[in-house]
Amino acid sequence: MTLLFDTRYLFVRSLKKLFRNPILLFFSLFQPIIFLVLFTQLFHSLNLLPGFPPGVSYLEYASAGILLQNAFSSALQSGTSIVEDLNSGFLQKMLVTQVSRPAILLGRLTTDAFRVTVQSAIILCLAYVLGFRIQTGVLGLLLILFIVAFFGLAWSGISLALGLRTKSAETVFGIGAFLTFPLLFMSTALVPVGFMPTWMQSVSNVNPISYAVNAVRDLSLPNYFSWSAEVSALAFIAGIAVVTMGITLYLFKKVVS
Amino acid sequence: MxxxxxxxxxxxxxxxxxxxxxxxxxxxxxxxxxxxxxxxxxxxxxxxxxxxxxxxxxxxxxxxxxxxxxxxxxxxxxxxxxxxxxxxxxxxxxxxxxxxxxxxxxxxxxxxxxxxxxxxxxxxxxxxxxxxxxxxxxxxxxxxxxxxxxxxxxxxxxxxxxxxxxxxxxxxxxxxxxxxxxxxxxxxxxxxxxxxxxxxxxxxxxxxxxxxxxxxxxxxxxxxxxxxxxxxxREIGADAISISMKNKQGRSDETVKAAAREIVSKMPEVVNVLDSGDGLTIYAKEGGYFIPELVRAFDKTDIALVSINLSTPSLDDVFLKHTGKRIRVEELVKDTTSGRFGGRRR
CATH class of the missing domain: 3.40.50.300 (P-loop containing nucleotide triphosphate hydrolases)
Known part of the structure; x- marks a missing residue:
């Protein structure tokens, strides 16, 4: 019970901080919105190429990728907040209270999940205006939001671990930015795997972003959905989450002890 | 509980x-x-x-x-x-x-x-x-x-x-x-x-x-x-008493100070006397008890005491005694160890 209450208190705290710094939200959303509005226009003829799913516009194709790119890059900023608390002494201040230790991480993670969900909803609204429709209905929409948030959470773990290890917001930020684009471009986020040179295809085939993107895309396009693909994507993300959360918990325990 | x-x-x-x-x-x-x-x-x-x-x-x-x-x-x-x-x-x-x-x-x-x-x-x-x-x-x-x-x-x-x-x-x-x-x-x-x-x-x-x-x-x-x-x-042993004085004619020059110094030096409680510029600093055991004696000693002379400041040894002196070093910090509040006579010394 204490865990739940404490998580809620810290969730509310992070949320207040987030909304009182709208500039942060703005900058996180800036990039996906540019992608959504400009990129999809720039490459709108891509669907004329052979190998592109027939009858699908580039906007419909790329929306899934843009959603996950946003989740990925937002999640990779998560660690900066724990660095801030570490360096300001606020973490210590929490640790001398009887607050449940895991709640400190959970409060953070729930905020991240919430943030990614809200950002995704904004992106989806904009995509809707531009003509994007989710073909699997409301359930599909909910499942998309779930996958995107879950994917974000898995990577929040990496960012938190980095923050706890390096104690430097710049490093966390830098590594996040450094990882985002190579992983994004070497995935099926923006083009079908068949468009890539062979070596890049093999990267894309093991790229977690590809898995998550395919799962979301299958939900948004007509006649692609299959439970087995969804479940295996979720299992893959869960695998990442277990590893990143494990590292985070280990490092957090070292800080807490 | x-x-x-x-x-x-x-x-x-x-x-x-x-x-x-x-x-x-x-x-x-x-x-x-x-x-x-x-x-x-x-x-x-x-x-x-x-x-x-x-x-x-x-x-x-x-x-x-x-x-x-x-x-x-x-x-x-x-x-x-x-x-x-x-x-x-x-x-x-x-x-x-x-x-x-x-x-x-x-x-x-x-x-x-x-x-x-x-x-x-x-x-x-x-x-x-x-x-x-x-x-x-x-x-x-x-x-x-x-x-x-x-x-x-x-x-x-x-x-x-x-x-x-x-x-x-x-x-x-x-x-x-x-x-x-x-x-x-x-x-x-x-x-x-x-x-x-x-x-x-x-x-x-x-x-x-x-x-x-x-x-x-x-x-x-x-x-x-x-x-x-x-x-x-108290371990340190002596308190510091700073005094300033003038004679009955209202003069406070070196001759007055020298005269005061002579009076003070003869008192048995006094350990040391130093010139503090506008007056004297006297080191004596149990400064609180010493001050009435001091006042009485000047009573019989033509020198009047203008001010008396009692300061106990500071904790820095204690630190110095035990470690041979001073605690060096920029004290924001100057005048760290002295209080006016009758002030809040313990």
Whole structure:
């Protein structure tokens, strides 16, 4: 019970901080919105190429990728907040209270999940205006939001671990930015795997972003959905989450002890 | 309450042979033993790097000790850290308030994390905001507060859950003299009126002297002296009495001073006499008893005493005696050891 209450208190705290710094939200959303509005226009003829799913516009194709790119890059900023608390002494201040230790991480993670969900909803609204429709209905929409948030959470773990290890917001930020684009471009986020040179295809085939993107895309396009693909994507993300959360918990325990 | 806690004689903080060795091999705390009685205002005085902050971190469950034993309010720190966290309030050296939350929100969060809720918490927060003078600024974000205000908010937020023991790690470092005096007054009030046991670390001599009923002087991870400030200073042996004088004609020149010096030097209590520019500084044992004698001695002459200043030896003299060094800090408040005759010396 204490865990739940404490998580809620810290969730509310992070949320207040987030909304009182709208500039942060703005900058996180800036990039996906540019992608959504400009990129999809720039490459709108891509669907004329052979190998592109027939009858699908580039906007419909790329929306899934843009959603996950946003989740990925937002999640990779998560660690900066724990660095801030570490360096300001606020973490210590929490640790001398009887607050449940895991709640400190959970409060953070729930905020991240919430943030990614809200950002995704904004992106989806904009995509809707531009003509994007989710073909699997409301359930599909909910499942998309779930996958995107879950994917974000898995990577929040990496960012938190980095923050706890390096104690430097710049490093966390830098590594996040450094990882985002190579992983994004070497995935099926923006083009079908068949468009890539062979070596890049093999990267894309093991790229977690590809898995998550395919799962979301299958939900948004007509006649692609299959439970087995969804479940295996979720299992893959869960695998990442277990590893990143494990590292985070280990490092957090070292800080807490 | 556990039965261990009700045993009256047991000190509220009991530390035996505490050793803290860092991963790099540095011995930050090197075999420290002390205890603090319930309701006591207790201090650790020492220079930077003496191990004060490390000791506080270990006592407040932030850092695991290398060896030794610690019990707080009867709870063993290894077995029951959570019970200890419920009872203690901690203000760390660096002010830590959330800049994006308002003053009130900071305090409510702190209360929530100490499992206080609802009306009880709300009333407590309002009361504390009043006490630390932040009521008007309570709805401003703490990031916009001045340094002194942040410090007060930090202190107030450690008090929300009504701790029985308060740990303060250099609570006035970086404060201007006026804010410092305010904090002192407030801390004294907490200790005297609310009976909160206070453990304080400081590198300021005046702070230790003014606030602590009993203190340990620490250096390089070891306790070098322990006692009440007045006992510690009495060890030094002599008090300093500064006087200025003029003769019945209203002159105060070198000849008058020389005459005064001759009178003083003959008195048996006097250990040493030095020229202090506009007067004399006399070192004598038991300065308080010596002053009437001094006044009487001048009564019979044509020299009038214009001022008498009694200052006891400072804790720095004690530190010097035990370590051969001085605690070197820029004292923000000048005139650290002297008070007007009849002032607040103990």
């Amino acid at each position: 556990s039965n261990t806690q009700s045993s009256v004689s047991r000190p509220i903080i009991d530390v035996k042979d505490l050793v803290e060795v860092y991963a790099d091999g540095t011995k930050a705390v090197d075999g420290v033993s002390f205890n603090v009685e319930k309701g006591e205002f207790f201090g650790f005085l020492g220079p930077n790097g003496a191990g004060k902050s490390t000791t506080i971190k270990v006592l407040t469950t932030l850092l695991r000790k290398t060896s030794g034993s610690i019990s707080i309010a009867g709870y063993d720190i290894d077995k029951d850290p959570v019970a200890i966290r419920k009872l203690i309030g901690v203000q760390s050296q660096d002010t830590s308030v959330d800049p994006e939350l308002t003053g009130r929100e900071n305090m409510i969060l702190q209360g929530n994390l100490q499992q206080m809720h609802g009306k009880e918490l709300k009333e407590r927060v309002e009361q504390l905001l009043e006490v630390v003078g932040l009521k008007d600024a309570a709805d401003k974000r703490a990031g916009r507060y001045s340094g002194g205000m942040k410090k007060r908010l930090d202190l107030a937020s450690t008090l929300v859950h009504k701790p029985t023991v308060l740990f303060l790690d250099e609570p006035t470092t970086g404060l201007d003299p006026q804010s410092r005096a305010t904090v002192w007054e407030y801390l004294e009030g907490l200790n005297k009126k609310e009976g909160i046991t206070i453990f304080l670390t400081t590198q300021y001599l005046e702070e230790a002297d003014r606030l602590c009923e009993r203190l340990c002087i620490v250096d390089s991870g070891k306790i070098v002296a322990e006692g009440t400030p007045s006992d510690l200073k």
